[in-house]
Amino acid sequence: MPTENRDDTIAHAPALAAAIPAGHGHVTTGEFKIRARDVNVFYGEKQALFDVSLDVPAKSVTAFIGPSGCGKSTFLRCINRMNDTIPSARVVGSIEIDGADVNAKTVDPVVLRSRVGMVFQKPNPFPKTIFENVAYGPKIHGLASRKDELEAIVESSLKKAGLWNEVSDRLHQPGTGLSGGQQQRLVIARAIAVSPEVILMDEPCSALDPIATAKIEELIDELRSQYCIVIVTHSMAQAARVSQKTAFFHLGKLVESGPTEEMFTNPRDTRTQDYITGRFG
Amino acid sequence: MTDASLSPSGITPGAPARPSLSARDALLKKRHRSEKLFRAQGVAAIVVAMIFLVVLVGRILVQGYSTFETHTLTVPVYLNPERIDTSALEGVNYDYIVAEAMMKKLGVQDDDLGTVSSKVQALVSRDFGNQLLQRVKKDHSLIGKTVEVTGSVKADADLYYKGEIKRSTAEEDRKLDNQQLDWLDRLKKDGTVKTGFNTQFFTNSDSTEPEQAGVWGAVIGSAMMLVITALIAIPVGVMAAVYLEEFAPKNRWTDIIEVNINNLAAVPSIVYGLLGLALFINWLHVPRGSPLVGGLVLALMALPTVIIATRSALKAVPPSIREAALGVGASKAQTVFHHVLPLAMPGVMTGAILSLAHALGETAPLLMIGMVAFVPGAPESFTSSATVLPVQVFIWENASERAFHERTAAAIIVLLVFMIVMNAAAVILRRRFERRW
Numbered sequence: 001m002p003t004e005n006r007d008d009t010i011a012h013a014p015a016l017a018a019a020i021p022a023g024h025g026h027v028t029t030g031e032f033k034i035r036a037r038d039v040n041v042f043y044g045e046k047q048a049l050f051d052v053s054l055d056v057p058a059k060s061v062t063a064f065i066g067p068s069g070c071g072k073s074t075f076l077r078c079i080n081r082m083n084d085t086i087p088s089a090r091v092v093g094s095i096e097i098d099g100a101d102v103n104a105k106t107v108d109p110v111v112l113r114s115r116v117g118m119v120f121q122k123p124n125p126f127p128k129t130i131f132e133n134v135a136y137g138p139k140i141h142g143l144a145s146r147k148d149e150l151e152a153i154v155e156s157s158l159k160k161a162g163l164w165n166e167v168s169d170r171l172h173q174p175g176t177g178l179s180g181g182q183q184q185r186l187v188i189a190r191a192i193a194v195s196p197e198v199i200l201m202d203e204p205c206s207a208l209d210p211i212a213t214a215k216i217e218e219l220i221d222e223l224r225s226q227y228c229i230v231i232v233t234h235s236m237a238q239a240a241r242v243s244q245k246t247a248f249f250h251l252g253k254l255v256e257s258g259p260t261e262e263m264f265t266n267p268r269d270t271r272t273q274d275y276i277t278g279r280f281g
Numbered sequence: 282m283t284d285a286s287l288s289p290s291g292i293t294p295g296a297p298a299r300p301s302l303s304a305r306d307a308l309l310k311k312r313h314r315s316e317k318l319f320r321a322q323g324v325a326a327i328v329v330a331m332i333f334l335v336v337l338v339g340r341i342l343v344q345g346y347s348t349f350e351t352h353t354l355t356v357p358v359y360l361n362p363e364r365i366d367t368s369a370l371e372g373v374n375y376d377y378i379v380a381e382a383m384m385k386k387l388g389v390q391d392d393d394l395g396t397v398s399s400k401v402q403a404l405v406s407r408d409f410g411n412q413l414l415q416r417v418k419k420d421h422s423l424i425g426k427t428v429e430v431t432g433s434v435k436a437d438a439d440l441y442y443k444g445e446i447k448r449s450t451a452e453e454d455r456k457l458d459n460q461q462l463d464w465l466d467r468l469k470k471d472g473t474v475k476t477g478f479n480t481q482f483f484t485n486s487d488s489t490e491p492e493q494a495g496v497w498g499a500v501i502g503s504a505m506m507l508v509i510t511a512l513i514a515i516p517v518g519v520m521a522a523v524y525l526e527e528f529a530p531k532n533r534w535t536d537i538i539e540v541n542i543n544n545l546a547a548v549p550s551i552v553y554g555l556l557g558l559a560l561f562i563n564w565l566h567v568p569r570g571s572p573l574v575g576g577l578v579l580a581l582m583a584l585p586t587v588i589i590a591t592r593s594a595l596k597a598v599p600p601s602i603r604e605a606a607l608g609v610g611a612s613k614a615q616t617v618f619h620h621v622l623p624l625a626m627p628g629v630m631t632g633a634i635l636s637l638a639h640a641l642g643e644t645a646p647l648l649m650i651g652m653v654a655f656v657p658g659a660p661e662s663f664t665s666s667a668t669v670l671p672v673q674v675f676i677w678e679n680a681s682e683r684a685f686h687e688r689t690a691a692a693i694i695v696l697l698v699f700m701i702v703m704n705a706a707a708v709i710l711r712r713r714f715e716r717r718w
Contacts, residue, residue: 080608082604082608085603085604085607087530087531110610110611110612111610113607113608113609113610114609114610117609118604118608120601120604120605122601124599124601124602124604124605125605126602126605126606126620127602127624136606136609136611136619137609137610140609140610140611140615140619141610187605190605190609191608191609193609194609
């Protein structure tokens with residue numbers, strides 16, 4: 001089944017639709033942050049992704065949906081090369097961020113990951129203080145030379161993550177002592193602290209209760225104005241609420257992608273329709 | 282429903298009526314029986330293990346505790362100028378001067394053959410004579426005066442006071458004759474001999490005289506050897522484990538290395554002694570029987586255990602921490618040294634200290650590298666001859682004198698206390714480093 005890229009446009013940029021040929025080409029505009037072409041991923045002998053080509057718009061939220069094991073997390077982890085840590089993983093194809101191939105030999109994954117932050121399924125703060133959690137990234141990347149600069153970065157990151165008011169009086173207490181939702185926002189603050197351009201979120205709310213989930217979703221909506229956000233989610237409702245673009249994966253293939261509203265109201269592929277309406281998955 | 286009053290709703294009609302909740306059928310009884318049997322077996326196993334432990338520790342304590350009690354004697358000694366040649370202080374027979382003082386105390390006269398004086402000498406430690414020499418050397422004006430000297434009684438006399446040598450034994454079968462026993466009784470009665478805590482056992486080193494032999498030299502030797510072992514085995518072992526676990530590619534070679542490390546952990550310790558003899562002594566010419574060579578051999582022995590313990594501690598660190606660090610752009614090394622290793626530290630510490638405790642009790646490889654010599658003092662440096670606690674136990678156990686045997690048990694008690702202290706340190710360190718995630 002060939003990958004079908006119906007529409008690379010986003011809701012507020014319809015004029016670009018004609019400019020971008022589907023499936024190939026090297027047009028890079030400010031509107032698309034990430035361009036993936038014919039990405040195949042293998043875990044040893046097993047192929048996990050088949051010819052995925054997708055454009056991810058800048059300063060908006062793109063949701064990856066699909067049943068478990070369909071390859072959406074795998075694709076997400078290709079963007080910041082987290083798959084490098086799995087010895088048997090092999091990535092073929094090109095993923096460009098602002099026109100630069102992330103898999104190029106000259107690209108250092110350490111630099112890449114400082115520009116492409118990641119938030120994981122389970123909140124994973126370091127077993128250190130709240131301050132140290134947020135300050136760790138800026139410290140190792142040399143973003144602050146003085147203590148007050150570091151404190152400023154920590155404060156602004158926590159504010160952006162909507163956590164400052166809750167933790168400002170206990171910055172030097174362990175981050176692991178926070179609630180699950182707070183921990184997840186702490187982790188988002190930690191990612192923001194290194195000033196990334198892209199934030200990848202791998203099912204960030206799946207371990208949270210509905211109230212904490214609502215807060216994270218609100219936060220994602222606020223962050224959209226500054227970052228390119230890609231979120232993997234199991235919840236169709238969440239995808240509909242937070243994203244502007246949605247990509248549906250099934251069995252390692254990108255079935256279709258397009259503006260979220262259109263995708264949910266008028267899916268083109270029958271599989272997408274079946275999944276969205278809850279007939280499988 | 283055929284019988285609505287008996288069968289609750291939801292059970293299909295015609296199905297057999299369900300037994301009451303308290304009914305026990307044969308299958309259920311069997312299940313309970315096997316569970317009870319298993320629990321009983323568990324309790325029995327623990328009881329057996331506890332009995333062994335109690336017997337072991339009890340036996341050692343019973344045999345060894347008497348060492349911690351000692352009998353000391355204070356006697357005024359007249360430093361007879363006729364007997365002391367000031368030009369050759371070292372050559373003076375101080376033992377006889379002590380014997381004279383003792384005879385005076387007991388009110389007996391020496392005969393021409395000197396049998397009485399030698400019988401008296403057999404009751405007091407040679408330490409008295411040594412003390413006199415040291416004091417006279419320091420202060421010549423003491424000659425001609427009377428000085429008070431305190432020291433322990435001879436080991437045989439000590440054993441008599443402790444009831445190990447009994448008057449009921451035939452006179453020719455014991456080392457002390459009736460006259461000597463009478464003297465000892467008198468000395469005890471008039472308060473010349475006092476019972477006290479045996480500090481000498483902890484402050485003295487090995488000696489040919491059992492009443493003067495102590496564990497100080499062996500404790501220091503053990504401590505120095507463990508310092509060498511720790512300085513080598515822990516850094517090398519931890520670094521090897523970190524590399525193998527976090528950095529090394531997983532291929533055939535690393536598999537072979539892993540299998541070999543596991544095998545090395547099971548190699549009998551005496552083989553390490555042979556290796557140490559060939560490698561460190563014959564080839565590198567490290568001094569025989571020194572804390573340095575002992576520490577090197579034990580480091581080789583402890584290395585596989587440290588590696589295995591560290592690797593399992595690293596494996597236990599949740600992968601989410603690694604992902605978190607990599608996700609903010611930490612390099613592999615930063616991830617490991619800033620996050621993974623600190624979290625693994627409690628496990629690493631425990632493994633390292635337990636392997637050191639194991640090394641502390643090791644005897645066989647040390648016998649191979651010449652640590653079995655008689656060393657009457659604490660080692661002065663890492664390259665001087667030393668003895669260590671387990672070897673001291675081994676040496677004393679082989680001694681012919683009976684008084685050494687209670688010292689063997691006492692040295693074992695000291696060794697066990699040393700180990701308990703180390704294990705307690707392991708527990709405390711683990712608690713301190715432990716962090717939850």
